[in-house]
Amino acid sequence: MYTLRTVTPETYWRFLDRASTRARHTVGYQQTPEWAEARGAAWDPELLGWFDAHGVMSAGAVVRYRKLPGSDRRFAFIPQGPVLEWSAADLDSLLTPLRAYLMTRRVFAVRITPPLSLRRWDAATVRAGLSNPAITRFSQLSPDGLDDAGLDLVDVLSRLGWRRAPGDAATDASQPRLNFWLDLHCGSEEAVLAAMTKAWRKNIRKSERAGVTVGLGTDDDLPQAHRLYAQTAHRNGFSPQPIDYFTTLWTCLGQGFPGRFSMHFARHEGDVLAASATAQVGPRAQGIFAATGTARPQAKPSNALYWAIIRQAIVDSAEVFDIGGVDDTLDEADPASGLVRFKADMGADAHEYIGAWDLPLEPWFYAAFTRLLPAYTGTSNLLRDGADALRRLPARLRRLSVRPRRLSVRMRSRAGRQMQDPAHA
Template sequence: MSHRLKAITREEHLRFVASRPSVSPLQLPAWGEVKPDWQAESLGWFDDGGRLVGVGLVLLRPLPKLRRFLAYLPEGPVIDWDAADPDRWLDPMLAYLRKRGAFSVKMGPPVVVRRWSAEAVKAGISDPRVRRLEDVPPTAEEPGARALAERLRRSGWRRAQPGGEDGFAAGQPRHVCQLPLAGRSLEQVQNGLGQQWRRNIRKAEKAGVKVVQGDYEDLGAFHELYTETAERDRFAPRPLPYFQRMWTALTAEDPDRMRLYLAHHDGEVLAAATMLTVGDHVWYSYGASTARKREVQPSTALQWRMIRDSHERGARVYDFRGIGDTLDEDDPLLGLLRFKTGAGGEAVEYLGEWDRPLNRVLHKALQLYLSRR
C-alpha cells in the first residue's frame, strides 16, 4: 500500500531533516530560495499512523507560455531507498506532480553504487590499459543499488543524460570524491594525505599563507576570483547575487549552514571557497583561485583548513563533490581527480539522475530542445 503524500510546511520539512544524519543541501527548503526561476514546494510522505516518514524539495520549472512544468528533485527525495517496493513512495509523488501540471519528473536518488579507495584510483591511473573508473575493481559495492536501478527501469524511469545546472538542463554529478572522517583522529587524516598534499601544505605554511573565515561582505572578493576561475577554465560563472542569495537563505535556516573561507598572502586574497554543512556531512561547494602566486599553494592550504574544521565539528565525511570518471592522462579532468583523491578521498559513484515522462510529447520536445543548445 502506498504512503500518503501532501505538501508540508517549511517547519515540518526542517524537523525531519534534523532527524537525519545527512541530507543534501539541495533538499533543504532554503534551496528553493536560491533558485528564483523555479517554483519550490516541500513534499511529505506519511505512513498509516500519520507519521512523517520522508520529505522532498521539488523544484518546478514552467515551460514558456504553458502552465506545464518540469519537476526536479535534486539529490532527492529523502525517503527509504532500501525499501523493497520503491513504487510505494514514488507512485504518490508522480500522481501529485501530474496534478500540479508536471509533464516530466527528474530525481536524483542519494544512493551509492560503488566506491574506490584512493589507492585503487592511483593504481588505475598508473595502468595504461585503464581508461575509466568502471574499469577498476571497486573497493566496495552496494548490491541493493543495482536492484533499485532495475526496479526503476521496470516502473518506467530512465537514466537521465548529463546536463548543466542552469535552466531546463538540470543535473548533479554522478561521481564525487569523499574523504571519510568518522572514527579517525586528525593525525590519522593527515597521515592519509598523499605526499604532494603534505608537501604543498608545508610550502603554504612556510610562505605565510593564512586561511580565514569570511562573511557576507567577503562574497565580492570570492566572486572576483570565481569569475577569473571561470574565464580560465572556460565555464559560465554564476552572478554575485546567486551567492548572496545562497548565503542569506542558508544562514537564515541555520547560522552555520554555509561558510566562506579565504586564503590570504601578503594582504592579497589568492583563493576562496564555500562550504555547506547538513548534519554530519560537509560539502565543499564552490571554489575559486587566481593564477598568481600558485607556488605558495593557497588552494591546498584552503582545503586543509576546511578539512580540519570539518573534523573538529564532528563531521562523518568531507565531500569534495564532483569528479570525472576518466583515468585517461590526456583528459584535463584527471588533474581534478588526482587532487581530490590525493587527500585520501574515495571516488564514489551514485545511482545518478532519473527521468520519468508524464507527457511523452512534451518530454521528447524538451529533450530535443536541450540536444540542440
C-alpha cells in the same frame, strides 16, 4: 499507502533532523528549505512530505518547478533527493504516490538525482589508475566496492517507468556522476593526515611556511569569491553564475541556516588566492563551490584551504566530506585529471552515483521536450529561452502521434535556427 502534501519549513526541518540520523550520508543541503529559497529566482519550490497512515512524515523532498513558456505544463526537479530510506523494502509505495501527486500539479516530467552510489574506488586505486598509461577512464578500473542500495534502486526505477535522463550539461555540472568523499569517521586530524599522500602533507607545510592564512569570510568578501570563481570557470570552460548568486547564497544559507554553512578564504600577503563554501546537514559536509586564482601557485593556497575546511568539519562532527565531482578521466595528459589527482592524493575515495533519472508523466510532451533539448544545450536553457519553440508544443503534440518522425525533424530544425549559439546554464 502514503499521502503527499505541502509542509512548512519547520515541519520539514524536523523531518530532516530525524532523516539525517537514519539515511545519514544521503541528506544534503540541496534538499533544504534554505537552498530552495536561494534557487527561488529560477524555480518555484515546494516542500513536500510523505505521510503514513499514522500521520508520521516518512519521506520528504524539495521539489523545484519550472513552467514551460507558452504552456501550463511544468517540469519538476528533485536534486539530490527525495530524502528517504533508499534501502527500504517499500520503495514502490514511496515512489508511486509521487507520480500521482505531480500529475495533479500539471507536471509533464520529473527528474531526480538520488545521492546513491553504484561503485566505489578507494583513493589508492584511483592513484594507481592515474599512474597506468593504459587506463584513461574509471570504467577501466575494478571497483573496490558496490552499493547494493544503489544497484537495487536502478532496478526499481526501471521497473516503475523511470529512464536515465538525456545528456544535460547543466544537470551534469550541478549533479556530477563521479564524486569524491573524504572519510572523517575517524574523528581525528592525525588519521586524515595519514590517509593523504606524502606530497599532499608536504604542500600543507609549504603553505604554512609561505605565510598562507585561512579564515572565515563575510558578505564583504563575496566580490572576491566571485572573481576567483569567474577565473575558475574560464579555465575549466563553464559559464559562471552571476554575483547575485553568491549574494543570495550568503543571505539564505549564511544567516540562520539550521545546518552549518561556512565560506573560507585563503589569503597570502593580503590577497585572496582561493575560496570555498561548505554546507553540512547532519554528519554530511558538502562543498558548494571552490575557486582558485592563478597567482602564486607555489604558495599552495588550495592545500591550505582544504586542510582548514577538513579540520573544521572534524570539529563539527562530520563523518564524511563530499568534496564534489570530477570528469571521467584518469589520463594524466588530460588537464582535467589534475583535479582527480588532487582529491585522490587528499585521501578521498571516488563514488559513481546512479545519475539523473526522469519519469515522463505525459510521454508525448516529454518526447518533444527531449528532442528540443540538444539545441538548447541543457534543460535550464530550454525552459528559460525556448519560448518560441515551446509555446507551439501543445498544438504540435496533438499531431505528434500521427506524424512523430516528420514533426520531430521540423522541431529540431526550427529550434536550431532560433538558437544558433545557445548559452550554457
